[in-house]
Amino acid sequence: MTQDDFDRLQGLLASRAGFRLGRDRIHLAEHRLAPVARREGFDSVDAMLQTLWVKPVASLGWAVIEAMLNPETWFRRDRAVFDTFAGELLPAISRVRPGGRVQVWSAGCSTGQEAYSLAMGALSAGVTADIVATDLSQRAIDKARSGLFSAFEIQRGLSARTMLDWFEPAEDAWSAVPRLKDAVRFARHNLLDAPTDGARFDVILCRNVLADVDPAQRGQIVDHLERRLMDDGVLILGAEERIEGDTMAFRAVGGRKGLYVKAPSALSRAA
Amino acid sequence: MGGEAARRFLPLGDVSLVEVRTCLIVDDSRIIRKVARRIVEGLGFEVDEAADGVEALTHCGGLMPDVILLDWNMPVMDGMGFLKRLREQPGGDRPKVLFCTIETAPERIAEALGAGADDYVMKPFDGEILQSKLSEVGAV
Structure with a gap:
């Protein structure tokens, strides 16, 4: 080259x-x-x-x-986030939503480990969550949708007990059980594309994506995420990621690495 | 030794002591022990090795490790025999025990967990898997 x-x-x-x-x-x-x-x-x-x-x-x-693109991902990456999601965010949001349904978006889901980790948390917590997971890579989405993971992939982040609860052997791989597979809807999506419909989410995870984004385009992507997020929703970034330099629309949640909520100034247009 | 796990301490200067976490690798393959040793040493553990269940029990009688990586099929005493005896020993409930074997059948994995293993690793494994497993059981 x-x-x-x-x-x-x-x-x-x-x-x-x-x-x-x-x-x-x-x-x-x-x-x-x-x-x-x-x-x-x-x-x-x-x-x-x-x-x-x-x-x-x-x-x-x-x-x-x-x-x-950077496909690096594993189950329950930065474990604390998944405990916060299932133990605190889901029950709190579910209480104030019609029918208790919580809308979740895994933005930049790569091969699906994050989305399935969220689904396991929701199903275990008994909270009804509609989980959408998107990635720019069609190949990553195809793999995610298959629900098949190698012995290396399945063991990275999952305890054997959790693995047995949610996956079954399929030749040389492990396959998500139907109940888990059905809990996530995968689709290809480019985060640079502006929202063209009114779909909004209570929790958006966009972890370890912005770190690889061209600085000139970070603001645009964050703006698209903001428009997709409910006013009382939560944006979750990678544990070490910050967006203070890219936007005024969000403020960090104290003591919770990677968690952001909308800043008061960003709520005005909803009023 | 009583019920307390023995601990090793690393002197640091002359005032403070830093606790060193210990790991016992039990496997009849010298090569597997060597590979696993390199990984867990990289995670900050002080490592000892045993080639079968009897050797491992003798070791635990003198010094109860924080973590045990345990093969299933071994001569003299296999991993399951060792695990049952370990858990009956004073302080034998303390170590986090991770089975590390080539068995991948769900019923075998369930059997190991039912016998008191904290987690289960299918061979072959790498550093990322071992680190995430040890982190799930709270050992790192």
Whole structure:
């Protein structure tokens, strides 16, 4: 991959996905794109990129973009968040919602471990939650929807007891039981796209996504999340993530890492 | 020894003492012990090894570890035999015991948990899995 190819790749990821590909990632790019080139029938990464630059076919472009996103996730990552979600947020919100239904969005769900962790918490707590999970990567969504996890994936973050309660062996993998699979609805979504409908959520999790976002586009994504969040809803970021520099619309919840609620100034338009 | 688990202390300067967490790795494979040792040492544990259940029981009689990684199939005394005897010993309820075996059948996993294991790890495992398992049982 030439430096010129890499510069163009950086531009593609920033403009289409808001994803900041660090300057030191050229070797990672070659490594991640090699399987894409093979799958798409090209002799090499270079040949694939030349074709893409000359004739930017959407499907090939997205295949390239997807391969460069950060798929890192595991069950109950930063465990405290899931205990707060199931033990405090769900019961409190459920009490003040019609029929006790709580609307939850896992934004940037990768291969689904976060969404299934939320669903296990809701089902165990006996709270009715509609859980929507989205990611930019169609491949990640397909895997998430399958509910299949390798022995490595299933053991990362889940105790054996929890694993036995919610998953069953399926050849070399573990498959979410139907009750768990049915509790999450997966869909592809680009966080750069402005909301086009009135769907609103009580809890939005967008964890370890903004850290990889181009600083110029963080504000836009946070604004979209804010428009999707109920006025008394909660936004949950990664434990170490902060958005004070990107928005005036949220304020951090004291003592709870990663939790944000709407600032009073952001509530005015609802009045 | 009484019911109290023995503890090792690492002198730090001459005023304070830092408690060192201990882990006993029980496996008849020297290679598995070596791999597991590297991982748990990386998590800050002081490690001892035993090659079967009898060796492990002898060790626990002298020094009850904080965590035990336990293979199932071993010569002399297997993991299940060890676990039952361990839990009957004074202070034997203290260590967090994680079975680490190649058995992946749900009924076998349930059997191990029913016998008093705190968690269960299917081989092969890596550092990320072990760290998350130890964190779920509150050992790290």
